[in-house]
Amino acid sequence: MLNSITLPSPAKLNLFLHVNGRLANGYHELQTLFQFIDYSDEMSFAVRDDGNVCLNTPIDGVANNDNLIVKAARLLQQKTGCQKGIDIELVKRLPMGGGIGGGSSNAATTLMACNLLWALNLSIEALAKIGLELGADVPIFIHGKATFAEGVGEKFTDMEPPECTYLVIHPGVHVGTVDVFTHQDLPRDTPKLAPTDLDMTKVGNDCQQIVCDTHPQVEKALNWLVEYAPSRMTGTGSCVFAAFDSASHAHQALLRLPSSMTGFVCKGCNISPLHQAIKCIK
Ligand SMILES: C[C@](O)(CO)[C@H](O)COP(=O)(O)OP(=O)(O)OC[C@H]1O[C@@H](n2ccc(N)nc2=O)[C@H](O)[C@@H]1O
Ligand SMILES: Nc1ncnc2c1ncn2[C@@H]1O[C@H](COP(=O)(O)OP(=O)(O)OP(=O)(O)O)[C@@H](O)[C@H]1O
Numbered sequence: 001m002l003n004s005i006t007l008p009s010p011a012k013l014n015l016f017l018h019v020n021g022r023l024a025n026g027y028h029e030l031q032t033l034f035q036f037i038d039y040s041d042e043m044s045f046a047v048r049d050d051g052n053v054c055l056n057t058p059i060d061g062v063a064n065n066d067n068l069i070v071k072a073a074r075l076l077q078q079k080t081g082c083q084k085g086i087d088i089e090l091v092k093r094l095p096m097g098g099g100i101g102g103g104s105s106n107a108a109t110t111l112m113a114c115n116l117l118w119a120l121n122l123s124i125e126a127l128a129k130i131g132l133e134l135g136a137d138v139p140i141f142i143h144g145k146a147t148f149a150e151g152v153g154e155k156f157t158d159m160e161p162p163e164c165t166y167l168v169i170h171p172g173v174h175v176g177t178v179d180v181f182t183h184q185d186l187p188r189d190t191p192k193l194a195p196t197d198l199d200m201t202k203v204g205n206d207c208q209q210i211v212c213d214t215h216p217q218v219e220k221a222l223n224w225l226v227e228y229a230p231s232r233m234t235g236t237g238s239c240v241f242a243a244f245d246s247a248s249h250a251h252q253a254l255l256r257l258p259s260s261m262t263g264f265v266c267k268g269c270n271i272s273p274l275h276q277a278i279k280c281i282k
Contacts (some may be wrong), residue, residue: 008040011100016203048085090195097174099235144275
């Protein structure tokens with residue numbers, strides 16, 4: 001019986017992001033193409049018999065009770081009546097508030113790990129449904145395949161975009177997702193596409209302009225990156241990315257990055273590194 005496990009908690013990119021409308025509950029209908037990247041937090045889990053959920057590596061500025069990791073484990077206990085607990089250690093590498101989904105990914109990795117260690121045998125679909133209660137981006141990390149997502153981000157049509165080498169830049173600012181979605185100037189009427197009609201040369205990120213207007217550092221990062229390759233923001237920012245023809249060209253560009261920004265080179269993955277790791281265990 002498996003008692004402990006260490007797993008990656010990868011980031012995602014929104015290769016495009018359209019806002020199609022606003023629902024009565026204030027959430028937005030979106031269309032987006034999600035791809036995972038091989039740049040991850042690392043999470044270790046060990047079963048406890050006393051029922052407690054213990055995150056032993058707190059994140060500065062995030063109370064453990066508000067941490068999506070603790071919330072995910074407790075929600076799973078509540079949904080299943082499971083009496084077991086869990087010790088969790090987190091090595092944080094993903095920039096927070098960067099639009100690469102770190103918190104959502106941590107929640108998804110926690111749900112997947114506890115499902116295994118507590119021998120709950122919930123399906124991916126059941127875990128994704130529980131995950132949606134924690135955030136719109138959690139289901140995709142449980143789904144684990146690059147996908148064209150619709151609805152609030154939970155209806156999936158899987159796709160296989162090229163697994164490019166990306167340079168991802170964090171412009172050094174945090175962008176609040178709520179601030180973007182409540183901004184009066186956010187365009188909310190992009191016509192819906194059929195997934196089969198997706199043409200990557202004709203799509204963009206509907207949140208990008210208002211984030212550039214409110215956070216000039218994001219615009220600066222986009223303008224720096226576009227000297228090398230077409231650049232785009234992921235999610236509601238603040239990270240921006242561009243595809244490079246080789247890892248060495250991406251690393252050469254990274255060496256010239258202005259000191260106000262940080263960045264990393266990674267590769268797109270159409271199967272999440274989390275799912276690749278779990279497959280190796282099973
Ligand atoms: C923009 C994306 O990153 C694209 O991948 C996600 O849709 C955001 O997902 P997330 O961070 O998991 O978002 P949540 O934690 O569920 O929601 C944060 C806030 O964003 C807004 N929100 C989020 C998702 C959505 N489809 N419509 C929204 O209007 C809501 O104001 C919500 O209160
Ligand atoms: N485990 C966690 N990791 C990171 N942030 C967390 C976590 N738990 C709660 N949070 C809160 O969530 C906020 C957003 O963090 P996150 O890194 O998920 O942003 P993001 O990449 O912009 O997310 P998204 O793309 O889903 O909007 C943080 O500022 C923090 O307050």
